[in-house]
Amino acid sequence: MTTCPDEHFSEDGHCKRCTPDCKKCDEHGICSECNNHFFLHLEVCVVKCPVDFYEDTRSQTCSRCHSDCAECDGPDPDDCVSCADSSAVLYGGQCFEECPDGTYHDMDTGDCQDCDRTCQTCKGSSSSDCITCIEGMVKNKQGHCVTHWDCPLSSYQDKRGACRHCHKSCHLCTGPTQHECLSCTESHYLLNNTCLDQCPDGYYKDEDGWRCVPCHSSCGTCSGQYECSRSCDTGYYFSASIEACLRCDPSCKVCVGSEHTDCVTCQRNYFFLRAQGRCYFSCPEGYYKNSDEHTCDRCHPTCKTCKEKGALKCESCHFGFDNLNGICVSKCLTGEYAVTEDPEVVCKPCDDSCIECKGSGPNNCTECPASTLITPEGRCLYCCDSPLPQSVDCCNCTETREECIVRSHFILKQMEYTDRPALFITSSILMVLALGGGVFFFLRSRSKAQPKEKSGYEKLANSSKPISSFDPKRASGGGSSYRQEHGIEYSDRVEKEEEEEEDEDEDIVYMGQDGTVYRKFKYGLLEDDDEEELEYDDESYSFR
Numbered sequence: 001m002t003t004c005p006d007e008h009f010s011e012d013g014h015c016k017r018c019t020p021d022c023k024k025c026d027e028h029g030i031c032s033e034c035n036n037h038f039f040l041h042l043e044v045c046v047v048k049c050p051v052d053f054y055e056d057t058r059s060q061t062c063s064r065c066h067s068d069c070a071e072c073d074g075p076d077p078d079d080c081v082s083c084a085d086s087s088a089v090l091y092g093g094q095c096f097e098e099c100p101d102g103t104y105h106d107m108d109t110g111d112c113q114d115c116d117r118t119c120q121t122c123k124g125s126s127s128s129d130c131i132t133c134i135e136g137m138v139k140n141k142q143g144h145c146v147t148h149w150d151c152p153l154s155s156y157q158d159k160r161g162a163c164r165h166c167h168k169s170c171h172l173c174t175g176p177t178q179h180e181c182l183s184c185t186e187s188h189y190l191l192n193n194t195c196l197d198q199c200p201d202g203y204y205k206d207e208d209g210w211r212c213v214p215c216h217s218s219c220g221t222c223s224g225q226y227e228c229s230r231s232c233d234t235g236y237y238f239s240a241s242i243e244a245c246l247r248c249d250p251s252c253k254v255c256v257g258s259e260h261t262d263c264v265t266c267q268r269n270y271f272f273l274r275a276q277g278r279c280y281f282s283c284p285e286g287y288y289k290n291s292d293e294h295t296c297d298r299c300h301p302t303c304k305t306c307k308e309k310g311a312l313k314c315e316s317c318h319f320g321f322d323n324l325n326g327i328c329v330s331k332c333l334t335g336e337y338a339v340t341e342d343p344e345v346v347c348k349p350c351d352d353s354c355i356e357c358k359g360s361g362p363n364n365c366t367e368c369p370a371s372t373l374i375t376p377e378g379r380c381l382y383c384c385d386s387p388l389p390q391s392v393d394c395c396n397c398t399e400t401r402e403e404c405i406v407r408s409h410f411i412l413k414q415m416e417y418t419d420r421p422a423l424f425i426t427s428s429i430l431m432v433l434a435l436g437g438g439v440f441f442f443l444r445s446r447s448k449a450q451p452k453e454k455s456g457y458e459k460l461a462n463s464s465k466p467i468s469s470f471d472p473k474r475a476s477g478g479g480s481s482y483r484q485e486h487g488i489e490y491s492d493r494v495e496k497e498e499e500e501e502e503d504e505d506e507d508i509v510y511m512g513q514d515g516t517v518y519r520k521f522k523y524g525l526l527e528d529d530d531e532e533e534l535e536y537d538d539e540s541y542s543f544r
Helices: 407-447 481-486
Strands: 008-011 014-017 022-025 031-034 039-041 044-046 053-056 061-064 069-072 080-083 089-091 094-096 103-105 112-114 119-122 130-133 155-157 163-165 170-173 181-184 189-191 194-196 203-206 211-214 222-224 236-239 244-247 252-255 263-266 271-273 278-280 287-290 295-298 303-306 314-317 321-324 327-330 336-340 346-349 365-367 372-374 380-382 453-455 457-459 490-492 509-511 517-524 532-536
Touching: 031 039, 031 044, 039 053, 080 089, 080 094, 089 112, 112 211, 181 189, 181 194, 189 203, 203 222, 263 271, 271 287, 314 321, 314 327, 327 336, 365 372
Parallel strands: 039 061, 189 211, 263 278, 271 295
Antiparallel strands: 008 014, 022 031, 039 044, 053 061, 069 080, 089 094, 103 112, 119 130, 155 163, 170 181, 189 194, 203 211, 236 244, 252 263, 271 278, 287 295, 303 314, 321 327, 336 346, 372 380, 453 517, 457 490, 509 517, 517 532
């Protein structure tokens, strides 16, 4: 039976590829394990699980939500995002038939909101909306729950039965400090029996009830339960286009976008590959798992695979190298790489940028000059702050000198994170300017094209001087004495290539019976083989 590698299955003695998103499949091509960032659902790998299921990042499968949930982000009954029963109400991730004590049904949001802390049951968030009071409090004539009938608002009854003033930030209280408040005065917000000037991150100000209300679980900060500010909770990022927090790729713990290459830190059991901004469950070829840092660290460039850092820890080697007790040794001399091994080793020189290499070109270096760093692709690049001459790409050595983070990629990534619309606008303007410049120079070059081809004789000097006699032969080119005697000069402007044409095509000058001189011209457009001839009275000379 044929043994096939991962992502392949055996059929008729041949290894065939599973679907691109599948890591393992059976002899019929049915998937049993998915590649990173895909989840197995009904023997098919999907990017997002359907309704009633959530993405289980540990098993890389779609697991069913609790029966109470229509949508969820985990297996427990308090992980609901929406309820399966349309008549149920949501509170704290759980679905209830009706809002529990201490909450009321908010018709705007459709879920349960907290009552004022003094209320057992209520019809709104204000302290005057109480229906019943919590234990130890009674409802006064104004509808507020107070500690004793005899004490006015903003006071409490001490152990001796005397009424004492609450802290200045408390509207109702059970004691003298700011941490014993039941409700707050204007411009103060209640959180855990304490009245605050500002609500902490993860809460927003409820101006009606003067209290701090928890943001939605996806928000780090917010201005309303479903109105996230620019900072988001773990596992979410802020989308400027819709002004809301969206879920990161399932492998990311902290991210700057929805793609799997937008990770900043990783979920548990995942390893971060810094150069790609990506989290891996299993590190790719050429990298090993650093369990202390939870990162994918690069093997030595001579290693194809490894388990630890360094040139002595190789597990397998690239073509043209031998593994000698964990060291990959080239079969060629320094500065050369193997082209063939069978029947004998044939070596060729490495690229000039490499000291040693595993293949041709500048992208196969395994050892670089001391002043450069090696990229994951195998290029040798200078640090961006190096005074030495460098190409467009260079290593951002302020980030790390352990590996090369290419500056051009780093800058583009930063621009995407900070201001993606600005990058688009800037790029568009540059493209328009470049296109406009190209059109301008094209039109300018066309405007400088040579004028229509003209042949014939043209009068260059002043011809106003009277002429007493005229000899057509002399006028048509019979010598220079005539021109010198009468002060008239003619210039033959026939192009060189036309001079080689037949005599019948040459232009002539002649005089009519009335003494008028005629010139015969030949006109033609550039790149036009068909030329028209016409006679035209361009200049006339009267002879008397």
